[in-house]
Amino acid sequence: MATEIQSGKVHVQTTINGESVDFLAEPRESLLEVLRDNLGLTGAKEGCNNGNCGACNVVMDGVLVNSCCVLSVEAAGASIETIEGVASPEGLHPLQQSFLENAALQCGVCTPGFIVAAKALLEENPDPTEYEVRWWLAGNLCRCTGYDKIVRAVLDAAERMRAEA
């Protein structure tokens, strides 16, 4: 059977933060645009729209990606985790708590991306060195904090999460 060539509005079925979601989108729209403009999930931010800043980070099928560099239609059949799914009904995620306590944010535009990226790091490596934290987060830009408090917050959260594990 010849492959269908999709254009115009395409019906996409995907999973976001564990819930099945349907949306209509044009192929040219990015996953970031769909999250923010169609689905009202405005946690992921548009900093650069070209892959350089990490403010749009989400996890797609278990892999950290920049949602501005993913087409909406590529979400079909995928499982996506956004910042909106990080806190649980019981409370904030240890990373979120630690960002607050370590004053690791000022304007906060970069924060969702940093938390989504740091969570992906700690799931892969629960005991990272400072170097490993800085290297993993090199694609997340912050114009306010100077990074040091962010790195300390991630190391602090890692320690708490190891203690709880």
Next chain:
Amino acid sequence: MRAIQYAAPSTVEDAVAILAEHGSDARMLAGGTDLIVQVREDARDTGVFVDAKKIPELMDLSVNADGSTTLGAAVPCHELYNNAQFAASYPAVVDAARIIGSTGIQGRASVGGNLCNSGPAGDTIPPLIVHSAVCNIAGPDGKRTVAVEDFCTAPGRNVLADGELLVSLTLPKPPAGSGSHYLRFIPRNEMDIAVVGAGASLVLDGESITAARISLGAVAPTPLFVQAAGDALIGLTADEDSFAVAADIARDAASPIDDMRGTIAHRKQLSYVLTQRALRGARAHAQGGSPTNGH
């Protein structure tokens, strides 16, 4: 971004049919970290995106009966450094996979996409060349193979004709006693385009070099295979004097341009220094160690 059409074929044949029908208006979409950004920024006018990621051959990463490895064109970088066997066999390729963009970029960016984008500074291309990798290409007229060093033809251009796509790369089994390394110079630690990149592979018999390949990025319109630099090492001892001989040849072979990233003089000198460092790293791998790091 301009309006586009999207197709996700599940076979190479279907992909070739779509590419052939739409000619230069269609392009393969692997991780999209070049293509989506280029089309959004009007640097490329592509109307039909053909997703590579539903085609099993393009997502394959496996060792063949003869010990060679097949690397599907759309396999993302993060799969390479998380694959211990691949990382042990092709360290220079993994050095590049670790430094392309950021963690989020490496979640999607593929080696095949890096090669097909055909930038002079594409970080995976010198590593593929020093590992003697071969491109497996499919098109309307069937299949053909091209050595990676013959693939890029000019900045952003390569040997693929309309209707053709890169299916995979074949990386020969590394001989016993071999090692490789790739590194680049950038003004920061990460997230930048190479001012110069250098890859080297060595095969050692004790201290003596039996084979060597050297390749440079960002010093010519296409990634450069400096065959003479590798050949000059054959029969020599793997020491600093020998490495300086090869580095001299690499510096002479480099024909860089002046641009905002560096001057001709700087790039020439970097070609010399990075060739030495790539060789030291390759020697460390061949002797069972690992170089300090790839960046």
